[in-house]
Amino acid sequence: AKRLQGKTILITGASSGIGRSTAFEFARASPTDLKLILTARRIDSLKQIAADIAKEVGSGVKVLPVQLDVSNADQVRQFVASLPAEFQEIDVLLNNAGLVKGVAKAPEIAEDDMNVMFNTNVLGLINMTQAVLPIMLRRNGGEGAGDIINIGSIAGREPYVGGGIYCATKAAVRSFTESLRKELISKRIRVISVDPGQVETEFSVVRFGGDKAKADAVYAGCEPLTPDDIAEVIVFTAGRRENVVVADTLVFPNHQAAATIMHRK
Ligand code: NDP
Ligand code: 8X3
Secondary structure, eight states: OGGGTTOEEEEESTTSHHHHHHHHHHHHHSTTSEEEEEEESOHHHHHHHHHHHHHHHOTTEEEEEEEOOTTOHHHHHHHHHHSOGGGOSOOEEEEOOOOOOOOOOGGGOOHHHHHHHIIIIIIIHHHHHHHHHHHHHTTGGGTOOEEEEEEOOGGGTSOOTTOHHHHHHHHHHHHHHHHHHHHTTTSSEEEEEEEEOSBOSSHHHHHTTTOHHHHHHHTTTOOOBOHHHHHHHHHHHHTSOTTOOOOEEEEOOTTBSSSSOBOOO
16 A cells, blocks of 8 residues: 555564564555564564565565564663664554463462563563654654554453453553553554454464464364454554544454354354
């Protein structure tokens, strides 16, 4: 789409799943003129994705893979200044990096898991936002311009058994997103929330510490969304006319009606 032409897009958690798919989807939407900053901890995966995007759409999309752990506040603080000048004018921040660890109930939740989930899903997202907002606010003589797209979850709207911490992190994301939209009311910065339901990515593999059989069981008899499905929604929101804010979107596969209400065949 013409509206995305020339934009600089920063994606966190771009090495897998929804973030990876969204990188491709933005590249397809503006193949002749786009800058993509792809970040995650797994830099080798990001380099591979950069090469695959170049193969698919050619050199009109400039891709910069950068290793970044969003749960490391110092790394996040230094991140923007460390970018090459031609990538510093970030137009779209996609706060997508996130994870879940385990299915323990309150008495058994490991302290490490709590810290990782809150530091990544909540503080990581907030720190990234603080790092990038000044760039967006400077534009148009202080009126600002840009998009902040936060990936929440159905889990942030509806807490479930065995998700005490993960659901709390996504509820925190939802709350922060809504505060931010209100705080930026006089600015031309769009604050957008996309909340997926069940999507098959590495999400459940990470949840079960690499146990693929347990991860597969989550989707048994279901037809989950693909990460491309969510990528299409994200790119749609960023490609609307500047005065249109697709503020808050919940996306389910057809068999899902709530976090834990799934029709299984
Ligand atoms: P994946 O596990 O496939 O992708 C997660 C991404 O986050 C990876 O690229 C991973 O990269 C990155 N990540 C994790 N920790 C960090 C960190 N500390 N710093 C930087 N990057 C990090 O899962 P999804 O694509 O499904 O998850 C993306 C988002 O979607 C998450 O916020 C998740 O909560 C949300 N979501 C997922 C749903 C689902 O059913 N799959 C449903 C609703 C929301 P690396 O390991 O290389 O750092
Ligand atoms: C992921 C969706 O409900 O499986 O955010 O936790 S859920």
